Amino acid sequence: MEWSIQEIARRAGTTSRTLRHYGELGLLEPTRVGSNGYRYYGPDALVRLQRILLLRELGLGLPAIAEVLEGQRDTGAALRAHLRLLEQERERIGRQIASVRTTLHKTERGEELMAEEVFDGFDHTQYEQEVTERWGRDAYEKGDRWWRSLSDEEKRAFQDEQVSIAQAFAQALRDGRSADSDEVQAITARQYAWLSTTVTPSKSYFIGLGEMYVADPRFTAAYDRHGEGTAVLVRDAMKVYGERHLTDE
Numbered sequence: 533m534e535w536s537i538q539e540i541a542r543r544a545g546t547t548s549r550t551l552r553h554y555g556e557l558g559l560l561e562p563t564r565v566g567s568n569g570y571r572y573y574g575p576d577a578l579v580r581l582q583r584i585l586l587l588r589e590l591g592l593g594l595p596a597i598a599e600v601l602e603g604q605r606d607t608g609a610a611l612r613a614h615l616r617l618l619e620q621e622r623e624r625i626g627r628q629i630a631s632v633r634t635t636l637h638k639t640e641r642g643e644e645l646m647a648e649e650v651f652d653g654f655d656h657t658q659y660e661q662e663v664t665e666r667w668g669r670d671a672y673e674k675g676d677r678w679w680r681s682l683s684d685e686e687k688r689a690f691q692d693e694q695v696s697i698a699q700a701f702a703q704a705l706r707d708g709r710s711a712d713s714d715e716v717q718a719i720t721a722r723q724y725a726w727l728s729t730t731v732t733p734s735k736s737y738f739i740g741l742g743e744m745y746v747a748d749p750r751f752t753a754a755y756d757r758h759g760e761g762t763a764v765l766v767r768d769a770m771k772v773y774g775e776r777h778l779t780d781e
Contacts, residue, residue, distance in 0.1 A: 533574065534573065534574050535572065535573050535578070536572055536573075537551055537552070537570065537571040537572070537573065540578070544581060544585065546585075551571070551581075552571070554581075554584065554594075557594060557598065558598070559584060559598055559601070561577070562577065563576070563577050579607060580601070580607075583601065583607075584597055586618075587600060593756050593760030593761065594760070595760055595761050596752045596763060599764065600749060603746075603747055617750070690726075690729065694726060697722050698754070698755050698758050698762065701716070701755070701765055701769070702758035704716050704719060704765065705759055705765045706759060711768035711772050712772045717772065717776075720766075720770060720772070724773060727741070733778070734778060735775070735779050735780045736774075738770055738773070738774040739770060739771050739774040742766060742767040742768075742769075745763045745766050745767050745770075746763050746764055746767045751763065
């Protein structure tokens, strides 16, 4: 089956102009172009468009989406990864809705609030399985103990420093600084120091983490919300820093 560009745009909730723009960027080529110049899209193109739209909803810019699609050539694996992210997000939002509903109900009735009910869906432990699978149980438990030992003010300071670093990378990108420039490497040193609060990163860990900032849409979105392409700059800068200053010993 094939669908015209107008049909696809209408069903996807976008515009023909947007689809043509995706084509110009090499993100979404039509399956064929008719003799009349009309563009037609087949099943494979539909699946690719779905992936693009999912990544857009996660907050990624078009350059970052292009990198993700290039790095995920196995469509089935990519869709399964997207599905896991969506299911996790649905579960998290569902918990937050239930939490707010409980808080509202108890507040209106003057009933006692329980902390575990108020903050269900807001805690960092939702990533326990993922962290354990990536870096081991010891890494999760060490990080979890450290996080729980912090005061609310210390937690905010830690998070604010990460945002400040991301904003500095984004500004460097706008200023046209390269990943190996002194300015960007100084920011990367801050990134290394920030990560060293909980673990001393080795060369492979630091470079691998930078790769994940581009490969994992959630991390890419966190950086690219400060400016499209920021995650790519962070990845490249971390690679330069790791090769210059770190070892795996």
